[in-house]
Amino acid sequence: MVDVAREAGVALRTVSRVVNQDPTVGPDLVQRVRAAIADLGYRPDERARHLRLGVTGTLGAAVRQLSHVNPVLRAVERAARAADLMVLAASTEDDESLERHVVESMCRRRFDGIVLEPIGDDHRYLVPELAAGLSLVAVDRPVLGLDVDCVLSDNRSGIEKAYRHLVRHGHDRIAYIGDDERIYTARERAMAFRGCVAAHGGPLGTMLHTGEVESGRIREAVRAALSGSAPATAIVTGNAQLSVEVLRHLGADAVDVALIGFDDSELATLLRPDLTVVAQDTDAIGSTAIDMLRARIADPATEVRTVTVPVELITRGSGEIPPAP
Amino acid sequence: MVDVAREAGVALRTVSRVVNQDPTVGPDLVQRVRAAIADLGYRPDERARHLRLGVTGTLGAAVRQLSHVNPVLRAVERAARAADLMVLAASTEDDESLERHVVESMCRRRFDGIVLEPIGDDHRYLVPELAAGLSLVAVDRPVLGLDVDCVLSDNRSGIEKAYRHLVRHGHDRIAYIGDDERIYTARERAMAFRGCVAAHGGPLGTMLHTGEVESGRIREAVRAALSGSAPATAIVTGNAQLSVEVLRHLGADAVDVALIGFDDSELATLLRPDLTVVAQDTDAIGSTAIDMLRARIADPATEVRTVTVPVELITRGSGEIPPAP
DNA sequence: CCAAGCTGAGATAACGTTATCTCGAAAGGT
DNA sequence: ACCTTTCGAGATAACGTTATCTCAGCTTGG
CATH class of the missing domain: 3.40.50.2300 (Response regulator)
Incomplete structure (x- = not known):
């Protein structure tokens, strides 16, 4: 980005403005910056962006097996995409310690929220994460003993x-x-x-x-x-x-x-x-999960709910x- | 992290050392820092870590449909886990523009490498990414017209x-x-x-x-x-x-x-x-893909190969x- | 007993972004 | 003609880490 700024003869901040389509940049400068970006093959780095912004625009999905049929996950991806959020998914393989590893990794990556298919009965490892502001919604099964949003089938x-x-x-x-x-x-x-x-x-x-x-x-x-x-x-x-x-x-x-x-x-x-x-009703489960997650991200004080989706x-x-x- | 350092009465760098299990910290300081971490509920931020380190320890998998049966993806996850890499997956839904969106997102997040099930015949959008150092391996289908590592079935x-x-x-x-x-x-x-x-x-x-x-x-x-x-x-x-x-x-x-x-x-x-x-032989396809990707990450100059896996x-x-x- | 080496810990400067503040110049009003 | 407003663009300071350098305090050996 520094190189681009120098090449275009502008300030760093102006490159940032061009990349983010800020309208307060003169058309000639936009041209110069665009050219410099193409010339130098500049690729913005989301790590730095997210670090600065605080949010990542990313949701995690920790499911039993990515490589199994999972219509709920499809609905989750669709609903998230509609809200301009990226879903990144990983398998827990029905293994409690792998679930923990996956969820903690997602937390350390500061995903904005996590959709979890919980395994087992002991989710105490979530307590400090939730206290630190993790937004989480459980699907298919509840997180026992913890006050967590939840979408279940009836x-x-x-x-x-x-x-x-x-x-x-x-x-x-x-x-x-x-x-x-x-x-x-x-x-x-x-x-x-x-x-x-x-x-x-x-x-x-x-x-x-x-x-x-x-x-x-x-x-x-x-x-x-x-x-x-x-x-x-x-x-x-x-x-x-x-x-x-x-x-x-x-x-x-x-x-x-x-x-x-x-x-x-x-x-x-x-x-x-x-x-x-x-x-x-897998579509309803998935989209409800994303709705609840978004609500919690927007306002962490939202009341915790368990939604039960009818079956047919x-x-x-x-x-x-x-x-x- | 600043707070933890203050609470423990040590320098920032020492907190980092404790978190990363650096052995050159006295046991009493380790104790104090650990206590402060637990007290304050400190969670390390991988975004900053990755930014500083340059690498993310993360591979992306862009597949046709996460919610379909995909034994290759399972093998990819297993092989990556064995190499201490996290795999984060997303669906391309057989849509060329969605593939592009997903792959570019992963690039901007600076994933160390990407496993891709390519869609369609036009992958020119990859050219600048590859030039910028993207490590990529295509599975199941080749990336036409581009010199990219590839694992195919026979x-x-x-x-x-x-x-x-x-x-x-x-x-x-x-x-x-x-x-x-x-x-x-x-x-x-x-x-x-x-x-x-x-x-x-x-x-x-x-x-x-x-x-x-x-x-x-x-x-x-x-x-x-x-x-x-x-x-x-x-x-x-x-x-x-x-x-x-x-x-x-x-x-x-x-x-x-x-x-x-x-x-x-x-x-x-x-x-x-x-x-x-x-x-x-989906296991072979997946583990070969990870092997090739790791080789390319380790040495971007590795010769590009197409591996054809036998069928039975x-x-x-x-x-x-x-x-x- | 002192120079040389070792060891544990701190200060500082990056990594690549963006928010905030500042400032000069052009435009508009009386 | 002067004051105010608006607008475009730059300087600077974070965001949360870790690598590098530095330094004080110990050992250790001749």
Whole structure:
């Protein structure tokens, strides 16, 4: 920048003015500065700019896996772009210590705000960051024990919708196969399912299976649910990956057992019958997260909120299979 | 930092030394400084650090869609992490102007290097950046017309492997359904297919269909390939998304027509029969990209290279269906 | 016992920007 | 013709770090 100023025969500040399109520069000087910039191949340095300005115009997104399908992240990027903010994303790989590393790196880089898919139950490392003014919004799962903005799907009502839908189609032995209950969403969904069974007056028995997503375990869960004296006639799964696994193990039985999956996916319309799902409103989640983050950045005193986004039951066939006589 | 120094009664430089674990600080001072840091909630500012240091320890990844499955990106993140570099990623959404925006933003932020999945044919905007010392490696597709490091899959040999495999299983009317040939990989694969047909002595006729991935077009292409007096008995698809679409339109015929897809995916083992695919070595692509980028950062004079990573044919059933009599 | 070396810590000057203040000159009003 | 206003552009001082140089106080060896 110094070189550009010298080359153009102007003051440093004038180069800055030209770069920032300040209208108070005479057209002849603008020309000279522009020429000098092109001549010398000058590239502005945002590090210095951000340092001076205080803000970075950058949001961080710390998500479970960048290289997985994540429609919420897409919505986050779009909404941020519309607000002229750059989103830079990194994976946490479902690893608490990696999450911490990523978030702290973003803080040290003074990102204006962070969208986080939190992992685990212990987020005490955030306390000093929040005290220092970090703007953060959690998506998909809450940050337990801390007063932090949060956007969640209505997991409970999703399970309830699925359950009621199956009951309405004549089922009364409905099984649930879910993820490890150490994960917040898995816990919520499993609890909601227990609630449904209790409300319906049935015994839980072999109707609920949760644990890690592992092919052998899922096979066993499917087998257990469908065997015995009172086999299930319908299955609800706890996430998209589980739907795939359950379908894999159902094999030819897929046309006889009703199935509702949690989470929509492109697979849903590829299979036969097409998969009935509880779909999250990922666009709403993403754009709400950015709205809340922007509000907090604009005014750190904004009241902390948790927004719950409704889910929708999309009927496509697999959930409307009647119970076997 | 000034406050910490005052609180601890030491010089600024000593605080810096403590933060950076410089061993030449007496243990009592370390204590005092640590205490002051905790007391005041001091957070180091990487912007200033990077500005002073010159390097940022950060790599950018500009990919088509963060929220799509992208095993190369996962490998890139892992390899970078192993080298103690942070990867920050952003989507280009297959939009040339967005790519430019993203890459230029990363340059202005002085990322040490960029991994880019290039879009389109015109990358002249990179010329001044490269001249200014940008370290860049292109993955999946080359940067046309510019001398830039590049990691590609061996698309041609992938198609040839698929074609030969089908011929070996008795097929001699093999159709190809591919993506828009404006896209480099689609072009390479389609050209390779033309080469195979020519080498095999057959007429191309209705055996090659390329264009945008659009459900109607794919349906038509499948219909055209399988009808007429000499219908195809096998299909090769140009990418994972096309495999899904082709399977959707094949419907019940899926068990009679041999199919080999380009790109492995989790769907491949869900469908019946399991999908035979040409799989890219995404781990090798990602780690090679990081290796090359690090080499270039370390020595900008490193000779520019294009590395072609071998692909593998994984037989699972769908590619071994014999031709209908 | 003193010169030479070592060691821990401070003072100062960058890194590349932009906000603020200042100032000269041109324009406009009486 | 003089005073005031406006406007364009420069000088200077931050923003928060770290590298370099300096120096006081100890060792150490002849």
